[in-house]
Amino acid sequence: MKRILILLFSVLLLASCNTKPEEVHEPTPYVLFNPAFFPSLQNIPSDNPLTEEGILLGRYLFYDGRLSGRTEADSMMSCHSCHKQEYAFEAGYNVNGRVPGIRGKLTHRSMLPLINLVYTHEGYTWNGNVKSIEEIVRATLTDSIEMAGNLDEIVKTISSIPTYPPMFKNVFGSEQVTADRICKAIAQFVRILVSSNSRFDRYVTGRGTLTDKEMQGYILFTTEEGADCFHCHGGQGNMLFSTYLMANNGLDADGVPYRIPTLRNVGFTAPYMHDGRFQTLDEVIDHYSEHVVFSPTISPLMHHLSDGGVQLTPYQKECLKEFLLSLNDTSFVTNSELGSPL
Ligand code: HEC
Numbered sequence: 449m450k451r452i453l454i455l456l457f458s459v460l461l462l463a464s465c466n467t468k469p470e471e472v473h474e475p476t477p478y479v480l481f482n483p484a485f486f487p488s489l490q491n492i493p494s495d496n497p498l499t500e501e502g503i504l505l506g507r508y509l510f511y512d513g514r515l516s517g518r519t520e521a522d523s524m525m526s527c528h529s530c531h532k533q534e535y536a537f538e539a540g541y542n543v544n545g546r547v548p549g550i551r552g553k554l555t556h557r558s559m560l561p562l563i564n565l566v567y568t569h570e571g572y573t574w575n576g577n578v579k580s581i582e583e584i585v586r587a588t589l590t591d592s593i594e595m596a597g598n599l600d601e602i603v604k605t606i607s608s609i610p611t612y613p614p615m616f617k618n619v620f621g622s623e624q625v626t627a628d629r630i631c632k633a634i635a636q637f638v639r640i641l642v643s644s645n646s647r648f649d650r651y652v653t654g655r656g657t658l659t660d661k662e663m664q665g666y667i668l669f670t671t672e673e674g675a676d677c678f679h680c681h682g683g684q685g686n687m688l689f690s691t692y693l694m695a696n697n698g699l700d701a702d703g704v705p706y707r708i709p710t711l712r713n714v715g716f717t718a719p720y721m722h723d724g725r726f727q728t729l730d731e732v733i734d735h736y737s738e739h740v741v742f743s744p745t746i747s748p749l750m751h752h753l754s755d756g757g758v759q760l761t762p763y764q765k766e767c768l769k770e771f772l773l774s775l776n777d778t779s780f781v782t783n784s785e786l787g788s789p790l
C-alpha cells in the first residue's frame with residue numbers, strides 16, 4: 449500500500465513538472481452537422497481540424513477585401529468578391545464565360561460554387577486536380593488574375609489590423625499571422641458550407657412533398673430510358689448530386705473531360721458549364737436532349753449519343769427543370785451564420 453502511494457505521488461509529481469507554466473489555449477472543436485443521407489466520410493486533414501475559433505477567423509478573412517494585401521479601394525479582392533452567398537457561393541454573373549478578378553482581368557474558367565466540398569474526395573476545380581482546399585486558397589491569393597496578392601504583403605496587412613492577431617491566438621495558440629494559418633482558417637470556413645435542406649431533401653427525409661411535375665422530373669433524372677442523368681450526377685443514393693469524377697458530356701467535337709459539378713442549388717448558379725456557355729437550365733436540358741456531339745473522349749455514360757441526346761418531349765423538359773429547381777436550398781443562401789461578419 450505504501451509503495452503504491454509513493455508510486456502515485458511520484459507520478460503526480462512528474463505530471464505536475466510536465467505542465468508548462470503558461471496555459472496553452474485549446475480551441476473548441478466544431479462538430480459539423482452531418483445529414484443522415486450524406487456520406488459519413490468528411491475530407492478534413494488531420495493538421496487542420498474544425499474549431500469554432502478557426503471557422504470564425506476564416507469567415508472574417510473570407511469576406512475581407514484587405515486579404516489581397518491591398519488597401520486601395522479599386523483593387524481590394526476577397527473570396528466573397530467572386531463567391532457570393534446569394535448565388536450559393538458562385539459569382540452569379542460572368543463576362544464571356546469568365547469572371548472578373550483583380551482590376552477586371554478575366555479568370556480562365558467560369559465559376560464553381562462552394563457547396564458540400566467537405567465531402568469531395570476526388571479533387572477540386574473543373575480539372576479535378578487540386579487535392580486540398582488549403583491549396584486552392586493559397587493559389588487563389590497569389591494568382592495573377594484572381595487576387596494577385598503577394599504572401600508577404602498579405603501577412604503584413606493582416607498582422608497590422610488590430611482585431612486579427614488575437615483571433616489567430618485563439619485558433620493557433622499565438623498571435624503570429626502566417627500564410628499557412630490564413631489558408632487553414634479560410635479552408636475551415638469553406639468546409640462548413642454544407643447545403644442539405646432543399647425541398648428535395650425535405651421530401652427525402654419525410655418532411656415535405658414534391659409536386660407531381662417535380663416527381664416526374666426526378667424519375668426522368670434517375671432512369672436510363674428517361675433523361676439518364678444519374679450515372680454522373682447521382683440522385684439515387686448519391687445525395688451530393690455529383691460523383692465528382694471527370695467526364696466529357698458531349699458539348700463539343702473537340703471536347704475534353706471536366707469534373708462533374710454538383711447540381712445542388714443549380715437554380716442559383718447560372719450561367720452553366722466550365723465556360724458559362726448556357727445562360728439557362730432550358731439551354732442545358734436542350735443540350736442533353738438534342739445537341740450531344742461525339743468526340744473521341746466522350747463519356748461511355750452518354751448512352752443516347754447516337755440519337756444526339758435523350759430526346760425529351762417539351763413536357764418532360766419542364767418536369768426535369770422543375771425537379772432541378774427543387775434542389776435549391778433557400779436556407780443555405782440566406783443563413784446569416786454563413787454571411788459576412790463585417
Ligand atoms: C476572381 C474571382 C475569384 C476569387 C476572388 C476567388 N475565387 Fe475561388 N474560384 C474562382 C473560379 C473561376 C473557380 C473555378 C476555377 C477552376 O476550376 O479552374 C474557383 C474555384 C474555387 C474552389 C474549388 C471549388 C470546387 O468545386 O472544386 C474553391 C474551394 C474556391 N474557389 C475557394 C476560394 C476562396 C477560399 C477564395 C478566397 C481566398 C476564392 N476562391 C477567391 C474564382 C474566384
Ligand code: HEC
Binds near residue numbers: 719721722
Ligand atoms: C457523362 C456524365 C454526365 C451525364 C450523363 C450528365 N452530365 Fe451534366 N455535367 C457533366 C459534366 C462533366 C459537366 C460539366 C461540363 C463542362 O463544364 O464542360 C456537367 C454539367 C452540368 C450542368 C451545369 C452545372 C454548372 O454548375 O455549370 C447541369 C445543369 C447538368 N450537367 C445537368 C445534367 C442533366 C439534367 C443531365 C441529364 C439530362 C446530365 N447533366 C447528364 C456530366 C454529365
